[in-house]
Amino acid sequence: MDLLTIPLHDAFAPLAVSFVLAAMGLNIHYGYTGLLNFGQAAFAAVGAYAMGVAIASFDVPFIPAVILGVLFSVLLALLMGIPTLRLRADYLAIVTIAVAEVLRLFFTTTNKDYFHARDGVSGFTSGFRNANPYSEGMLGFSRNDLWVMTVGWLLVAFFCLLTWLLVRSPWGRVLKSIREDEDAVRSLGKNVYYYKLQALILGGVIGAFGGFVGALGLASVQPDSYNLDFTFIAFTMLILGGAARVLSPVVGAVLFWGLLSFLQTLLSKLIGEWGVIPDSILNSEQIGNVRFMVVGLSLMLLMIYRPQGIFGDKKELAIDGR
């Protein structure tokens, strides 16, 4: 029974919401504009750290702290976009992956009075929790979780609506055209660089909201939550759902997060309770590695065999693979 209930539980929990938002941001980047951002974790991290540190160390109220987080993610987008968006797609990918790693090192090793190294930032949730309308938990979620989930899923709905409106507007038409052929768009007098920067910022800000939700769910901001795993899981979720569809990152993320949780539960049972797999092949520490190997393999296989995602139709493949 746990094999079903735990994954179902996890698939809607605060952490899953945080991945949904991260994947939605990547959908704007990769799905609609064709930008390769391999550092979505950096946006989530910058958002979460800015909010967390502002509240915990500087007593900034909750809403201004969130706005601060958004501002920092915009700055990050400018930092990564300005040098790279005039160049080949690889350069953005290289810089984003590098910035994400260096930021993680930065949060781990510097300004320990504010970032608290690996322990991370905590003590910033009271403002948010005081507004909690739930008096008790239900369905196995604590009342805090329920509150984070309510706000988180409302954010998801809001950003879905925003994305839906945008991709149907002339603005979205320019983005989709850039994805297909930048030069054609340029020849028609559109400032491609400017649109790419806007897309990078929008997707980054959505990613930062993923960071907020994750931080509120865990009640802490730790550097290791924002390693490359974060980005690649979000990427896999996006590809699974099928890029360039408004709801695909949501479906992909819930499905994939549920799947990962199922795998975790199953493997733990196989080595623990049921004792099917001997400890010499797999111990509890290694379950995480095996799960992530599955992530990597899924991403490869999806990209090779179903780049349009599970629900997409290859004929009207929204993403040109080249």
Place this chain on the structure above:
Amino acid sequence: MAAETTQDQTNPTDAPDAGQVRTGREGLVGLENEPGVAKPDPIVVATGIMRQFGGLKAVDVDHLEIQRGVITALIGPNGAGKTTFFNLLTGFDTPDSGDRTFNGRSLKRMSASRIARMGMVRTFQLTKVLSKLTVLENMRLGATGQIGERFWAGVLPFLWRGQEAANTERARDLLARFKLDAKEGDFAGSLSGGQRKLLEMARALMVEPELVMLDEPMAGVNPALKQSLLGHVKSLREDGMTVLFVEHDMDMVRDISDWVVVMAAGRVIAEGPPDSIMSDQRVIDAYLGAHHDTDITQLDAEAVMAEAEAELREEEQS
């Protein structure tokens, strides 16, 4: 819009006594067949344009003027640097040295999109229609000054619906003129090579350009469509636009161009009216230098075939 204002502003200053300036085709009468000859009413002036790839000088043009309101052809053997020169004029590539002006304004450090907004719009040798957009959406994309293309306005459809409807109407008119109206709902990717050329040209007109630059408009177009394409190019001139095109098809060059510029090995070697330029010794030498013992017309046929095949291969791969 922007393009029109520029024109209004520049014309009077350029030509205070407009009655005296010989505009359009008239202005070409009696000019010398010398490379770099000055035109009475130039829309584009290029000076000292140089572009090197590695050690190779791809383009090295001392001086070239393009007369406003006429159809100018840019010809030359393969590898003469025509397309590179095109890219340099339209901002898709930047010259290592030299500058070009459009309506008297320098294009130095100007992006391709900015140049297009100024009224100098190009098409591509290998057509760049957006195959995953419908024909109509391709056309709508061409319209400039769209409110809905701004991020915040994009979210609020009531701000841009009216303008979009007006653009759509203009797009449908153009599609009807280019006989693509029946296809407006189809994905552009489903069009034939010739139809793509037509769509690309129609889309360029959505920008409301003053100068239309066509890079090999006939390459890969089947003969049946060629005549109608020729007609469309001519009609651009009748509508008051200036046309500059690169072409290998000498029939087309002879048929529609008012002036021909010949490039070889990166330089402009001759220019003049089509009937006299074909017999110019320098032009013959340039073509013979590139391909021994070949008659110019025959050579062009070969070149077109080669281009068409290259394009076909490219399409197969995609």
Place this chain on the structure above:
Amino acid sequence: MVKSRPLAVLAALLVAVLTLGIAVGASPARADDEDESERTLTAQLEDSASGNTPVEGVEITVTTSDGDEFTGTTDADGLVEIVFTSPAGTPVTVSLDEDTLPEGAQLRPGTKTELTVSSTLSTISVDFAIGPDNRDVETKLDRIPGAIYNGLLFGLVMAMAALGLSMIFGTTGLTNFAHGELVTLGAVCTYLLNVAAGIPFLLAVPMTVVVALGFGWLQNRILWAPLRHRGTGLIAMMIVTIGLQFLMRNFFAYITGSRTELYDDFTSPTGKDFAGLFTYTGRDLAVAAVSIAVLTVVLLALSYTRLGRATRAVADNPALAASSGINVDRVISIVWVVGTALAALAGAFLAFQLGITYQIGQLVLLLLFAAVTVGGLGSVWGALIGSLIIGVLIELSTLVIPTDLKNAGALALLIVILLVRPQGILGRRERIG
């Protein structure tokens, strides 16, 4: 047929890697846990502020890689001796509790309260400096020659990996985000052969290179070649490389766990002083000599052999190369084989500096990208020069920024280069747009 190929290849790849890992790696790594040895840590604390008087009552803690803690306190002579057990060959952390320092005694500015000791000797001695620095002060200026030496050494080794990355990019246009993992492959494979299978290091390295040659061939055969033939786009392939990176990294983590391992051989070479400027070791010289030899051979081969010229022709213009009779597929296959082997060799050597951990790849990938971008993506000489620049830069940057952040310097240079000269030092403008 074509469709099932990549899957089959992937499966084969996975099986191959898994067997290698499980057969040699997984079990011995765990067996080490039981193989604990008793060791001693000694330290003597003296306060230079008061004429090197012993400092008494300071608490020193040894933390092993298992997380076990052993604590001792300095006696009247300032001496402390802590007996502890730790898994063989793993580093330990020694920390000093600053709160227990007696009144008036202060750690010398810049002295860390926590040291990581990777020595495998049975008696370890450490030193925490207390009081002002009265010795012949080593200034930042004095550290420059050493930093340059270390940077050049690191850059030389890294250049081998960068060369492979650049060659793959040059011939296929693909930016390989899994290249860092090929470096880890070299380190982990050498470790498994040396430590788990007990093969001497000098033999383990060539064996690793052979394994890498095979892996390079295999990955092209089962993954990249079928994808190329299907006409899969470069962006899609880049995402596949990211997937492979993730798969491989976690596979290595599965083998090594979160530990940082060391080879059995050559782990603590004797340092020799060079004209008072920097310290070098025989191991360094050997590593540098091998790297230079390998780089020279590859660069010469690219310039003077038929195959090398064919490679450069493919990098220049694949269509033209193909039409002039060059077997482009074969060239690309060889580039993958050679590139993988170069990366693995670099990994085998880099493990001396970085330790054997699954995180090598991620760390090195960033530096590799910085190196090839600075040098010029796709240029072989650029890869070499870029690596040396990055190597020296990150070592020199430790003079001004915390060592933990030294890789940020590489990133900063990467961004600056993209802003001012995106094609890199030796790259061509046409490649970037």
